Amino acid sequence: MLGRKLTGRLVGEGRLGNADVRALTLADVLEPAAYPHFRGEITRKIVDLSVPGTALELVASRPDVIFHLAAVVSGEAEADFSKGYRTNLDGTRLLFEAIRQTGANDSYHPRVIFASSIAVFGEPLPDVISDNFVCTPLTSYGTQKAICELLLADYSRRGFFDGIGMRLPTICIRPGLPNRAASGFFSSILREPLVGLEAVLPVSDDVRHWFASPRAGVGFLVHAACIDLTSLGTRRTLSLPGVSATVGDQLAALRRIGGDKALRLIRREPDETIKRIVENWPRTLDPKRALALGFRAESSFDEIIRAHIEDELGGVVA
């Protein structure tokens, strides 16, 4: 989802920082969208990065910037242990190795932007998580992300590429259909009522979590591609800014923007399984390093909802 939005922005603007976007390679397990209006060269590939050799072929064109946003989401990585490790860990490692091997005899040294997740954190957690807090993931997905953060730092330290990892907040409001993530309801309780549809709320109003809009997410990726990373030193992954909000805060913002009729579309159906999962998630972060580097998210849930209405609903609330 973020990949598509990022591509849309790169194609639309034709620029990334101070540079023209001359060529794009889009690689995904599903067929990537077409961008017939893009003036540069575009290559679309259906690939499984965990198949040896695949990453080497992808990197052969020596891209200056590589966005790595894969892959198997938390629910699926939990349900299929081997698939999660193969895709999320082996796939990433093969990509990093491909870059190292491609540049082994010359100065090839691309910027690598790796999308990590706040799923690297797990209970017991403090109310506010600092940049120095230990990663103790409670899912295989979070474990795979934390491992890739370590690999990214080591490959960067060794000079194989210029890497930056970013622990994205939970992206909300996700457009489109639910995926298998347990976090799905955080989006659907806003997305559905804004277009006159019912939505199920499986947890209580006091559940607190950490959010940013898809628009902010794309902004993070673009910013990460453009800034000087020298000040990162050897700590290559950042916790990113976001909005700390309870479900109650979300609903209050929904009411301010969509009115009581939107709120009446919420159906409360407590789900103990989702409750137990979500209770273990980070509530608030203190992303000092990312803020110092100029990363910015929304400052309220009203702003997150308005971004959704502008970007997904043509500015109109049902």
Next chain:
Amino acid sequence: MLGRKLTGRLVGEGRLGNADVRALTLADVLEPAAYPHFRGEITRKIVDLSVPGTALELVASRPDVIFHLAAVVSGEAEADFSKGYRTNLDGTRLLFEAIRQTGANDSYHPRVIFASSIAVFGEPLPDVISDNFVCTPLTSYGTQKAICELLLADYSRRGFFDGIGMRLPTICIRPGLPNRAASGFFSSILREPLVGLEAVLPVSDDVRHWFASPRAGVGFLVHAACIDLTSLGTRRTLSLPGVSATVGDQLAALRRIGGDKALRLIRREPDETIKRIVENWPRTLDPKRALALGFRAESSFDEIIRAHIEDELGGVVA
């Protein structure tokens, strides 16, 4: 080194906690020592754990307890990038996978004791490192250890084995010859003078670091094999207790035990490379969780030196 000492203790006592040691499998890249006096069954294997299939063969005998102390040390993992990852990461992962596959259709669920390292920590560091401090290793070796800690936690959480990782302090006084670790001088400045030999000191007296004796190291491993791990929850790796001491503290203890004649055998030869490496190392830890679980190290460097004299020098100082 610790593996040999641990085996010596297990063979000597014939017990591990409340259980008899009925069978031992010793696996190493070099031929393991023979223990002709051991009354149980002993199997010695020369193996490369990173060769697929090797770990499965090792685990086929379904040991109740697996000590994994490998492998390539920091200097070598830094000099040979691929070898470090192959041995320290792939070897460990293949071992964990072999246990998972061996127990896939039954209740096999061994205790796995993994030797990690304080090399998982890297500057900028606080003066005292808490159990909640982030792992940001500054070497490939430390990266590989941190990754294996994450795997250990996930495999344990998923119920494939009952794992405990332990960040061993720098083991001092290491017996025998120096290895390729940059920490070698911490041992040699005590080990050599105690037997009338010269030793080179490459850093200044105010360098502080975190230590435990080989005897304490073996004690950690045995304790980890015997205790109930329920209270670990999902955080499966512990920072272990140790002695925080400066080089000056070490030399003062050497003088108290070996006299001025021992101190005169120290030759100061500042080495900027070693100084830069060691400056980035942890100085003091606050291992609350390990202490609560009953792990104990020495309480002074005098005690560390005396353990060396008893265990390696037959109780006699030259």
